[in-house]
Amino acid sequence: MTATPRRTQAERREGTIAAIVDAAVETLGELGYARTTTAEIARRAGVSQGGLFRHFDSRLDVILAAADGVRARQFAGFREGLGALETFDLGECVRLLRRATRAPINAAWYELIIAARTDPDLRERLEPLAARYHREIIEIGHTLPLAAHLPTPELDTIVLGIVHMLDGEALMATVHPHPEQEDVRVEQLVRILGGGTLFDRASADPS
Amino acid sequence: MTATPRRTQAERREGTIAAIVDAAVETLGELGYARTTTAEIARRAGVSQGGLFRHFDSRLDVILAAADGVRARQFAGFREGLGALETFDLGECVRLLRRATRAPINAAWYELIIAARTDPDLRERLEPLAARYHREIIEIGHTLPLAAHLPTPELDTIVLGIVHMLDGEALMATVHPHPEQEDVRVEQLVRILGGGTLFDRASADPS
DNA sequence: GAACATAGCGAGTCATCACTCGCTATGTAA
DNA sequence: TTACATAGCGAGTGATGACTCGCTATGTTC
Numbered sequence: 001m002t003a004t005p006r007r008t009q010a011e012r013r014e015g016t017i018a019a020i021v022d023a024a025v026e027t028l029g030e031l032g033y034a035r036t037t038t039a040e041i042a043r044r045a046g047v048s049q050g051g052l053f054r055h056f057d058s059r060l061d062v063i064l065a066a067a068d069g070v071r072a073r074q075f076a077g078f079r080e081g082l083g084a085l086e087t088f089d090l091g092e093c094v095r096l097l098r099r100a101t102r103a104p105i106n107a108a109w110y111e112l113i114i115a116a117r118t119d120p121d122l123r124e125r126l127e128p129l130a131a132r133y134h135r136e137i138i139e140i141g142h143t144l145p146l147a148a149h150l151p152t153p154e155l156d157t158i159v160l161g162i163v164h165m166l167d168g169e170a171l172m173a174t175v176h177p178h179p180e181q182e183d184v185r186v187e188q189l190v191r192i193l194g195g196g197t198l199f200d201r202a203s204a205d206p207s
Numbered sequence: 208m209t210a211t212p213r214r215t216q217a218e219r220r221e222g223t224i225a226a227i228v229d230a231a232v233e234t235l236g237e238l239g240y241a242r243t244t245t246a247e248i249a250r251r252a253g254v255s256q257g258g259l260f261r262h263f264d265s266r267l268d269v270i271l272a273a274a275d276g277v278r279a280r281q282f283a284g285f286r287e288g289l290g291a292l293e294t295f296d297l298g299e300c301v302r303l304l305r306r307a308t309r310a311p312i313n314a315a316w317y318e319l320i321i322a323a324r325t326d327p328d329l330r331e332r333l334e335p336l337a338a339r340y341h342r343e344i345i346e347i348g349h350t351l352p353l354a355a356h357l358p359t360p361e362l363d364t365i366v367l368g369i370v371h372m373l374d375g376e377a378l379m380a381t382v383h384p385h386p387e388q389e390d391v392r393v394e395q396l397v398r399i400l401g402g403g404t405l406f407d408r409a410s411a412d413p414s
Numbered sequence: 415g416a417a418c419a420t421a422g423c424g425a426g427t428c429a430t431c432a433c434t435c436g437c438t439a440t441g442t443a444a
Numbered sequence: 445t446t447a448c449a450t451a452g453c454g455a456g457t458g459a460t461g462a463c464t465c466g467c468t469a470t471g472t473t474c
Contacts, residue, residue, distance in 0.1 A: 009471055032325035034241035038462060043428080049463080051422045056245035059462065107324070110378075114321045117314070117381040118239035157395045161372055167372030167379065171317075174324040176337035184421060188364045216441055216450060221453080245432060256433080258452045266432065 017055050017065075019045040023068035029106035033115040036063070061110065064125050070109050071129055074100055075136050088145045091190040094162060098186060099164075101170040110171060137163055223260050224272075226252040231273035235315035240322040243270070270319065271332050277316050278336055281307055282343050295352040298397040301369060305393060308370075308377040317378060346372055 007015070023044035027036045038059050042052045056062045081096045100106060113130065116123040141147065141159035150158070173182060215223070231253035234243045245266050247261045263269045288303045307313060320337065323330040348354065348366035357365070380389060 006471080012421065012471085019422060030325065032322065034322075037460085039460090047421095048423045050424065050465085053393060053463065054423095077282055110321065111304065111325075113382050114317065115239065115241075115378060118237065118242065118318075123382060130379075134379075134383055147304050153391075154395060154399065157392045158399070160376075160392065161396055164375030164379065165368055165372035166375070167374030168373070169367075171378065172320060172337075172341075172371065172374065175330060176334055176341055184360075185364045185367065189368055190363070192361065213441080219441080219451065254451095257435085257454065260433065261451060261453095377436085378460045399422090 011054070016045065016047055016051065020052055020055065020062060021065045021069050022048065024062050025105060025108045026072055028063075028066060028111050029104050033063075036111075038062070057068070060121060061127065063122070064129075066108060067112050067129055070105055071133055074103070074106060074109070075140075077103075082140070082143075090146075090194055091187075093144070094166075094186065094190055094193075095161065098166050098169075102173075106170070107174075109166075121202040126128060127158040209286075220262070223252070223254055223258065227254065227259055227262065227269060228272045228276050231269050232312060232315045234313050235273060240270075240318040243318075245269070257318050257376075267328060267332065270329070271336075273315060274319050274333060274336055277312055278340055281310070281313060281316070284310075284333055284345070289347070289350075297353075297401055298394075300351070301373075301393065301397055304370065305373050305376075308373040309380075312334075313377070314381075317374075 019043060024036065025040045027040050027044060031040065038049055038052055041062060042049045045052070052062070056065070078096065079099050081099075085092055085096075112122065113124055116126045116130075137159065137172070138156050141155055142152070144155075147155055169182070227248060230248045231243065234247050234251060238247065245256055245259055248269060249256045252259070259269070263272070285303060285307050288306075289300070292299055292303075319329065319333055323333045323337075344366065345363050348362055349359070352360055375388070
């Protein structure tokens with residue numbers, strides 16, 4: 001029944017490491033940073049505590065592997081979504097971003113950013129990932145057709161502003177959500193942005 | 208030397224409660240939610256652990272008193288700042304809001320909002336405060352001269368959007384700050400907003 | 415197949431947490 | 445002043461945390 005197809009050491013290793021990282025991401029999202037314990041991660045990954053520490057020197061190492069996994073997956077997903085758009089459309093862009101900020105996996109990222117503020121060890125090691133995150137967002141902004149119509153500093157400010165707004169919205173909505181209003185507001189905002197001087201040059205851009 | 212001017216029971220009570228609440232706010236800001244322990248709060252407040260539990264039934268009760276203290280102080284401060292403006296000015300408004308979101312005391316609020324996402328007990332009790340917070344922001348928006356020139360739903364969307372953006376910026380900046388760029392971006396944004404169609408009617412409003 | 419290396423296990427260990435309890439200190443009421 | 449109530453103390457207590465260690469299981473090398 002339980003076919004154990006004789007995996008190599010490398011396969012076993014990679015498999016359990018992946019299971020641990022996935023479990024850590026899931027736990028961060030569901031229980032938050034403080035309650036993401038090595039015991040809980042191990043339980044979800046289907047390994048023992050000792051097994052976990054065979055592959056990671058400390059809880060923090062697991063956490064950082066999870067952080068980088070989230071970062072990589074989020075950008076891959078967003079780039080894929082952008083590529084699937086037939087024509088550049090500001091509204092679609094914002095909606096795509098919004099879906100990314102509200103994805104369960106992204107909650108893990110928020111947990112870590114907030115925890116890092118008051119945890120020097122975490123902060124020191126998360127900073128490079130946060131820097132990369134920031135850089136990638138700006139780079140994606142530069143690939144948008146919009147970029148041709150706006151000076152770079154203003155483009156960057158607008159892109160970061162929208163990302164920050166969606167981050168703030170996602171974070172605040174977890175405690176006091178307005179399920180109906182929130183979607184309406186996003187659409188309203190897209191109309192306001194699209195109708196303002198900001199984008200009228202760009203939104204008149206041909207496909 | 209140590210003049211003990213015979214305080215009444217009520218005075219002693221209020222005094223230590225205030226000290227505990229202040230210590231809790233400070234600790235939340237400096238150490239984060241998870242490391243805001245009753246022992247640390249008591250130490251900073253200058254009372255024993257037993258003394259703390261004389262006035263609060265649980266850690267959560269202390270935390271919620273701190274949350275409401277922060278909320279009240281933040282709105283009082285912001286309203287005061289708004290009142291001190293001679294003429295309505297969008298830039299000043301945003302700068303005032305930004306100062307509020309980056310005040311050390313506001314970090315305690317963020318800690319609680321984020322912790323509440325994964326802590327059902329905290330969430331249940333924080334929700335009414337978050338709702339009030341939300342309501343007060345919108346009410347303040349309605350007192351702005353801007354309100355006369357925009358339909359209410361759009362005004363609310365814009366106000367919330369700006370608040371969310373500053374929240375997001377404040378939260379993300381703690382891990383990966385760009386001390387110089389951030390101030391520039393805010394000013395840039397104010398110019399962009401002021402120059403867009405959004406506000407041109409309102410920013411032409413006479414003092 | 416023998417000798418070795420790596421993967422995985424789970425019962426400890428020590429620290430820290432929220433909270434309790436019996437006590438003393440101080441204010442209040444008669 | 446006496447009797448009572450509230451404020452404040454700090455050494456427990458039981459639960460839970462990250463991490464260790466000696467062990468077994470499974471691949472790998474010759």
